[in-house]
Amino acid sequence: MALQHPAFAHIPATVKPKLSPKAKETIVKVYEWVENECIPAESIMERQLEGHRWAVQPKMQELRGRAREANLFNLFLPKTFKESPGLTNLEYACCAQIMGRCYWAAEKQKWLKPLLEGTAMSAYSMTEPDVAASDATNIACSLHREGNHYVINGRKVFGGSTMNKDLTFFILMVCSDPENPSAWKRHSMVIVPTNTPGIKHVRNLTIMGYDDAPQGHAEYLYTNVRVPVENLILGEGRAFEIAQGRLGPGRIHHCMRLIGQSERAYEMALVRAIDPQKKPRGKRIGDFDSNIERLAQMRLDIDTMRLIVLNAAETMDLLGNKAGRHTIAHSKIVVPSMAAKVIDECMQMHGGLGLTQETFMPHAWTYARYVRLADGPDAAHRHQVGRDELKQATQLQSKHRRYKEQASDLAAKL
Amino acid sequence: MALQHPAFAHIPATVKPKLSPKAKETIVKVYEWVENECIPAESIMERQLEGHRWAVQPKMQELRGRAREANLFNLFLPKTFKESPGLTNLEYACCAQIMGRCYWAAEKQKWLKPLLEGTAMSAYSMTEPDVAASDATNIACSLHREGNHYVINGRKVFGGSTMNKDLTFFILMVCSDPENPSAWKRHSMVIVPTNTPGIKHVRNLTIMGYDDAPQGHAEYLYTNVRVPVENLILGEGRAFEIAQGRLGPGRIHHCMRLIGQSERAYEMALVRAIDPQKKPRGKRIGDFDSNIERLAQMRLDIDTMRLIVLNAAETMDLLGNKAGRHTIAHSKIVVPSMAAKVIDECMQMHGGLGLTQETFMPHAWTYARYVRLADGPDAAHRHQVGRDELKQATQLQSKHRRYKEQASDLAAKL
Amino acid sequence: MALQHPAFAHIPATVKPKLSPKAKETIVKVYEWVENECIPAESIMERQLEGHRWAVQPKMQELRGRAREANLFNLFLPKTFKESPGLTNLEYACCAQIMGRCYWAAEKQKWLKPLLEGTAMSAYSMTEPDVAASDATNIACSLHREGNHYVINGRKVFGGSTMNKDLTFFILMVCSDPENPSAWKRHSMVIVPTNTPGIKHVRNLTIMGYDDAPQGHAEYLYTNVRVPVENLILGEGRAFEIAQGRLGPGRIHHCMRLIGQSERAYEMALVRAIDPQKKPRGKRIGDFDSNIERLAQMRLDIDTMRLIVLNAAETMDLLGNKAGRHTIAHSKIVVPSMAAKVIDECMQMHGGLGLTQETFMPHAWTYARYVRLADGPDAAHRHQVGRDELKQATQLQSKHRRYKEQASDLAAKL
């Protein structure tokens, strides 16, 4: 596979040798798909939502079918699944950064994950309006057993809107054993069909003004919602165990996509920079060396993000998700803010129209802003990193004390 | 007027002695109005828009009527108008910072300004999609005279949506004399009723996803639009002259309101900080000293913005708008970014729901973001300030050369 | 006094009307003094230190004498002293910002303060190497009474070097009553002549590499140092009471001077910008619009600092030092970092030589860096501001709850 193909333009030279032939082929296919099928379809997709805000668009249905045929589905699936194309995290990261260029190019995969081949959609529902969900041990929505059923009571926010009829079930995080002495064994995950009696759709939520139709976000009230005991995933009290496995990939998946969005916004800024129609004070925007410096800084920021995320992906490949936790946190803390900064600067270089629906950038910024909070605010992740670091302090104390003792010895000999 | 009233809580001690009794009375009236009538009406106003997105809400109509009766209209009018309450810029700034707490509290005045007592609305329309409007000498929408009419051709963006039937005319910036040797005498301003034949409403625009109904933003195509010659304001080629007079107050008006928005977001962050329901890792948010430091920094940022804006307002009072131009630029460059930063941090302290319509903050952030571009991006204003500064460099060169000569003299005497 | 004089160039229009005739006259005298006597003498002063590093320079002695004759001494003294020129804090701030242009122009006053007319020097000595002195209640150097003497034991850092023979006494902060239930009554201040037996000069200290001769900084060991009981200032346990009175002015005094240093560095950057000898890629530095923007941002930063400090000075005039505490903290937290940033940027615009002794900037940067720690790190001051802010949170909680209740009432009436 010729590495001169534009799909490889921003894959670091240090990463290219690590891509399998299969991965290279997939990267090119994903690139062609996103460039030729997804991005050009964005505006028609938007139009098809008009008047049918909560139905999946016909164009989206068509693209999904064709993606499945082209084997572009389930790229993210680990090798243990038979449908998996067998990409490493590093290879998948290279694909995801391309898919990220188009907001929904990766999205359809995520929603179809549970059923892989079907058309049903699920949503993960964790956050609650009444507790600090950034510390997930606070989740309070209750689940208790009555005979062969579990009964659920509580409130949830985000996690997709049931106005979208394709959303068929929630994967709900609940508190099943509030008195368990271990805070990490009190919670469970359970499958709840969206049409179960007792689920009240209170209202749709917007994020920075966006309703994100047709998936959407909403608030729900659960009152004595009953599901069969078989719907419990893995077993009572094992929610964190389940989460553990998918948190790493999930966290950096968002980061990878944000790099794609940043790269695309940056390309638009470069194009704007040479637009002969836009000449404040008689010069094209890219003739101002203040803008040349801004473009350079954005390029470096994007490259920095990419090195951080690819390092996390490869570390997971080498050591597993758990040992890679520091590199995942590195991505999760640094990327969303930096991507938002880059996209914001690109909008600014477009003047007033840069803030309108004329470009994809306002929505991309909103996504970056959202990821800064999704799965915990960056401050919470910094706390975790900082506490891990402090664990080594005692040992370093000995080492630094030793420096002084050896220096005294040397001075004594003088 | 007791300065202990909460309306004065954030007016600097150094400014209080400069407020007239009339101004103090007005500040209290504005405060009571905003706190008791406007902010509580926000959610109902939002609901009244549902299904009637482009009509001014009944509650808004009611509030406008009562504001007029309470003499809270036209606060901004200069003393030369008989309807003017006679406030200085500094005094008006104190009012505007309170009105800013509610997005539309000051808005109704702006829109009604042209007719003062009527219900008609106007919109200022300058920006164009095809040129770099940050340099207003680029404005290309053409106007030429044919007998007793002017004929207009061109494209415009922003400037209100005609889907709102209360919008009755545009104040249009046009290029009337493209060959004039002085770039500052090529443009004119003309009144164009919104129902004039030849104006095509191409589409509504959103800003960061917000349609800002019922005022809105839109794109227009002008094809041979004819208006009587009397509609020209002041005279041909005098657009920049007109702009000059209102730019200063207009620019800092936005800044004042942003301070009100920041102050309110900050109050919400303080309230969140002591919320006993929100306890990540067992502590209230305000028990984390990282958040204590963040709150402090936000308080200082708001106070910094306020000193800058009040200084600009008072400088205009003392020296006029033209001589105050540096202080106005100081506000225009510093405040929108700083306000956006403060509001962003307050959203972050609210977790995921901080980004939804649950709070006024996402819309406030969007407003701050917009003001960073409105009336020119901050980079353009920095360029202007920088060029002004460089004009003194030659004189400073002499002074610094003199230091060295005197130092040599001293050394010679040693 | 003509306000066109360059001494008033950077005093805000809003402040000028508040200056008394006496103050205006003083400001001009200070300006002429600094510009014509102090700055040109800098290099000779540096040369006179060579070989006599710890003796006050002859040129400094001469300038001191002449400053006293010109009544430029003791500008800072409150009106209660007969030697005071009677300036308000605001007026003094305007002088101090000019004196700040030359590192030591204000310095001689500070050192001579205790004796006003004499030539003896004192140094305030508080910090200790073994405790977190940012929280001054930790100060541990002990003082206890034995008959008619106090006996002192402990270690101190900073506070001037006794290698300078003109330093005649320390004002020492000590712990006199460690068991007092109130942490604010455990400490005292005592006068200790530098030649008292038992004081060991351990070593001189450098700050960022500077020895700051001839005043200097040093580390001391106090072993059974005895002083007569009359040397206690005000009374046992009253150290914080004494400190309280002078902290405000002391803190903003540093900030004022940093503004002078920043303004001078900025002037040098402007001069550099038009230097015809310095042409990277064929353009003068000031022809790059990236530098034009940088210069503008620096000007705005300096103006921002000035508004903050002058507001603090005037608030102290109006309300006293205690009520002005928030405005003082505002200065203390914002100014040192911002001044360091401005000076750093000016150095950068000078290329490699900007970091050498060729300019005053490296020393000025070091001073700004030092002030960020002197009298407590900025984090400690932010903590204090944040804790003060949180005291209002409960009241705001009620207000924001009321908004919601009123909104519900309105909705119910609909």
Next chain:
Amino acid sequence: MALQHPAFAHIPATVKPKLSPKAKETIVKVYEWVENECIPAESIMERQLEGHRWAVQPKMQELRGRAREANLFNLFLPKTFKESPGLTNLEYACCAQIMGRCYWAAEKQKWLKPLLEGTAMSAYSMTEPDVAASDATNIACSLHREGNHYVINGRKVFGGSTMNKDLTFFILMVCSDPENPSAWKRHSMVIVPTNTPGIKHVRNLTIMGYDDAPQGHAEYLYTNVRVPVENLILGEGRAFEIAQGRLGPGRIHHCMRLIGQSERAYEMALVRAIDPQKKPRGKRIGDFDSNIERLAQMRLDIDTMRLIVLNAAETMDLLGNKAGRHTIAHSKIVVPSMAAKVIDECMQMHGGLGLTQETFMPHAWTYARYVRLADGPDAAHRHQVGRDELKQATQLQSKHRRYKEQASDLAAKL
């Protein structure tokens, strides 16, 4: 070689598999050498300078001898030299980051490079006080041939001090052909023994107050300095060709060392964080979660720098110095500022003593600050990157235009 050895603690998991057995062995040797021989010797080295400021210290002489015996010399030498240990850039980068922990641990190699085994020292001398040397084509110091000699006239700054008698020759960058139509062929490099008649040592220079003895920095005046023609390196007009080859490794060498300095400062901050003697407001510094967040951010910043520098080193290994130019610029622009920020924060966490000679940090900060200017200010490098980026804009313009065309096609088919 056990990768559990602390020498590998901060080498990314993704880099470890790329280290040869020889490299791993060397890394451990370097680590032991720096930790046990260099860092403990710092204070004695400082003491040996007292009174002999410009002579290489006896301890340094001893360490050099032993390093040579231990084969720790010439680690940086490319494989083409017989003395080379044959490390890749990536492997050398891992060593250099460890050597960086001690300011002079790598220094002795640099100075001895020209003669490898001897004791003579050279210094590279390029910068001039009279031109903008950030654009090296401005270098003006002239060289012209007279018979069998070259005659040199001009002024130079930096490049070592001849007060250090071990400095035996300069490698001087001169302008040999000012009229050459190609700006890149006007300059040459020539070897000039320091004792050549006509070289005047004008004065020593300090950098941020540091004299950096015994190597030092100085200003020189060259008046008719004559050297034999054999002293010309490579040929007339080939200075940029020579520079090209060593610029890449030279630039990232500084960056690597800065990472070592940052890592060591960070360790000191961690140790400080658990110091039981330092308790502002009753808590250890590391018990404040604001500091926990700061420590986390520093760890992430250091890790970010490391990924960037190692990526540059490996890219040079894979593609050569020229093709790696973007990754080198990435390091050069990002690392010095970020390292200075980390070290500054670590100083701040140490309170006042953090700014004194008590710790290595003030000198380390100064080094980072210096590197931000050495070899061109970061703005110049950003300009270069930005100009390179703009070269792709036209191609991107076509691509983005194609998106729109394809979208129109799709819409037409609807």
